[in-house]
Amino acid sequence: MNLNIGDKKTKLLLSLAKTPLLFYPRYKYHLPLPSMMMIENTNLCNAECVMCPRELLSRKRGFMDLGLFEKLIREVSGLKRKPVTHLHGFGEPMLDKLLPERIRLAKAYGIKHTYIVSNASLLSSETSRKIIDAGLDKMKISFYGTDEESYNTTMKRLDFEVTFQNIKDFLRIRKEMKRRHPRLILQYLPTEANHARTNEFRALWEPLIDEKAGDCLNVTALHNYGGGRGYNQMGKKIVSVCYFPWASMSVLWDGRVVTCCMDSNGVQVLGDLNSQTVKEVWTGPALTDVRDDFRKLQYDAYPVCRSCDWVRRRGL
16 A cells, blocks of 8 residues: 555545554554565666655665565565565666566565556666566556656656656557556646646546556645655644554665655664564564654654654644
């Protein structure tokens, strides 16, 4: 499950988390392993999108070692209920030449739901065939423009015509291969830079996507990155329990585990999967302390979380 601060599913979940819920079982117990694994294959990116705080990224850039990746997948595949597995992080996943191999490996271990978020600028016909054949289940494409001017101004260093053709070719190739996966989510972020042309975005893509295959369009909203840019005015009080420590695990490309995917600089480290197992981190003292603090709305020790509008509630 992937959530955006502006969509209906997220609003419902956050409305349920409006109070500390100290007596709710959800906030006292957790599953044996996370229900969502967010595994960053790389934090490199070929774009400079105007809304993305990449200029604040200070940690080392790189790609996750394939051996480490297989270790993580093996450790989370033992349970009957396999976790939803994201194969991306704070970067462009298609810069990783091993991406199709990672997808294939995850599927071989029985992971039923693999997912990436991409800008699709590198989604060549060859790459399309590889990720379809590997068994990718879902792909979200960030496409923040409706024409050359609005797209190129927003998603700098990318080219509207190239990416537009890549996506059309992907849809054609998937149909030729007689596949329904990966399902495609085309996402639009209305901003001043792209003139917030939501109707034009829908008109551009609705005739092309295949709803029978599960394709859809998604319009989202800006949210404050933890430790990044502050787009939205936040309330003074923290009023929501963040459910991430009960549901998901975010792993940086170098194997360190952080509180969530919004910790783009790896400030709040909970463990290192080079030397620990997923279960050891998931049930260990660092994450246990996080859960204890979060359910009491005590975020003082977590600078990334204090700057996040998910817990401060911004007019939902």
